[in-house]
Amino acid sequence: MRDRRSQATSTGVRMPDLASDGLGRRIAYYRSVVRPKMTQQRLADVACVSLGTIRKIERGERGVTDATLEAIAGALGVDPGRLRADRGRAQSAVQAALPALSAAIAAYDVPDDGPVRALPELRTAVSEAERWRLAAQYTRIVRDVPGLLAELARAYHRAGSEERRELARLLVSAYRSADSVAFKFGARDLSARLMELMRWAVPEAEDRLLAASVAYVRTETFFAAHAYASGLRALEQALGTAPSPGAPLQIAMRGALHMRAAVIAGRAGDAPATRSHLAHARLLADQVSEGVYYGTAFGPDSVRVHEVSVAVSLGADHVGQALDLARDWRPPAELPAERRSGYYIELARAQLWSGLAEHAFESLKVARRIAPQHTREHPWVREDAATLRRLKRADSESLTNFAEWCAAT
Template sequence: MDATETVGARIARYRKLRGMTQEKLAAAANVSRSMLAQVERGHSSASTVWVGSVARGLGVDSSRLYGSEEAEQVLNVLPILRRSLAAVDLADPDLEPLPLDQLRALSGKVAVWRRDARYRKITEVLPDLIDQLLIAGEHGQPVYGMLCAAFRAANTVAHKSGFTDLSLTATERMEWAATRSGDPLLLATTHYVKSATLARVGASGQALRLLLRAMSEMEAFVDEDETAAAVYSLLHMRAGTIAAAAGDADAARSHLAEAEVLARRFGDRIVYDSPVGPANVKLYQVCAEVDLGEPGRAREIAAATHLPDEMPAERKAYFWVDAARAHLLAGDVDAAVDALAESRLASPEHFRSSPAVKNVIRTTAQQQRVAGHGLRALANAAGIQD
């Protein structure tokens, strides 16, 4: 296994090619210099939002920092995504429409597959589902809600496959559909998704402005509406992790504390196809504390977190990857390997497709010096060749 090609190693290489010191790059990317040094040395593995900020500071696409993986799988997914996102006003007029109940059932399945990281299942049906929904305009606003969910699934697959441009297109399509759905909470949820996409390409300032605007627009009815409070908490969680990637500890913890207070009102459940509740807030807190360079806080939160059985597989997988990042930053390589094994158990497909997982594995291997059998098996499961 090539343990030298971590994101940190690539960042250091691009930084030196551009004649930048760590101080200069940290200032350009709006991240902390200490965290940058930890990532470059292979002592830490950063979040996708943090990497997006550094990529912007270097003037490169973030995909350059992750490298390319699984070319055959990528080539298979690419035409499916392009067809799914091609247009919203050029539907085939000769297409035989499916009954609304059938479309609703398939849309529900796609939403579950997205939350459980069943990406291959999504790509099998997504283009045809979107085609069908685009000709189902006679059913009005409910169809636009299903279209928004379909475009969200496209965004997830695009992100996991490393297609940043298609991920941005998918979130624009989500916004288009959500606006036509007449549901302000669906639109706010779309902004929660879109802000992450913006942050991953280094547009963290725009992402935070989008989130703050969305919060302002729904503030008036949060106290009376439990579902609105749940969506509001999502916006705070996202703002918290984006602020953390920028090294703003006060803002990050303030947003996450507000999300935690709100979460006590509605508990752990799914709202607008998104997990919400106290357990989910803990997951965001772990991610934020690692990006803030506080492994002790992150590990303490992770150790006290109970993942509900009904929590989507993708969120469980993310939690264990962030826990592994915390252990790495603390220098506990064995615990990092154990956490990576839990992430694989939670969602094998997410484990294999996620660039973030591959980077954590490579960073772990760099710290372990000689990769043990357990780490090598995880590397093979993630598609990293010896």
């Protein structure tokens, strides 16, 4: 995505560039001095910004939009306010954009008469939004997805029956990308509404595997409400109606449901169900290669990540198992950033519970390097960073900066 001196979003909201006076020098300082191993290419990759854009920003040759500044600051692990000239705390671009997202879904059944791109272009736009979701690039999602949802609604209501099925599938994927932001940033009412729309669109798509993927996503509602037993029942019902495992897609979706069920069973304290679902997930993962299936990562590495999550969920005597699983293994770079950062967040909690405070802090820093926006908004990160500050009476500057970055109290 290109930065412009005054960038118009797909929702019609104009996002002015920030003054570039000294901003590039501060970005270069944090990248080369505070984060000495971070090259311009690495910063570009983590922030999902082109290398040429990073170079021009650091040289002061171009301005920076709020969305780009959020992405760069997140990649550097600093609050955006530290990069601004006035050093004031930046208003969250995500929170500011949530009303536009809410407005876009409110009109899902009464869309306006705006333009609609060709179906191949809509596929590309939805795939890009999914890529941002898997990379935990939430500012990118809230900038473009509201307009995309409105456009998909227009396309859906104008289309014939054949095209409607595919457009319903695209709507589910776009709703899921939007929900990743709403849920992570605590907009639970908006998240619930997006979930309703996903469930509305599934029958229109006539795709049983898509229904299984929505059941996977719906589990976050039960996690948020601490209704773990109910969530487990919902997943087991979804397993009962999911297609039998045959082709890789069918195997992967069934495996993903078992993987998710193992975690929520652990939160429910149901150890037998946890072991059973995890065993099924392992068996199915061995039959497919690691990949993203219907928007969900699944395969041997994803199951390994969830084994750590399950051990942390069960707590008590199982925490040591999480440390054992992590001793000689790290999630490969090919896994989506959000999943890899989640692994280190879970591992940090196990390390903290085991009295390994230094190791826990290192894991949190790794999570931040991988997916800064996901790490910053994760409630466990705030809780654990606050605990680490209390445990370390002589706070190091890096721990204090980290706690301030994620708003730990």
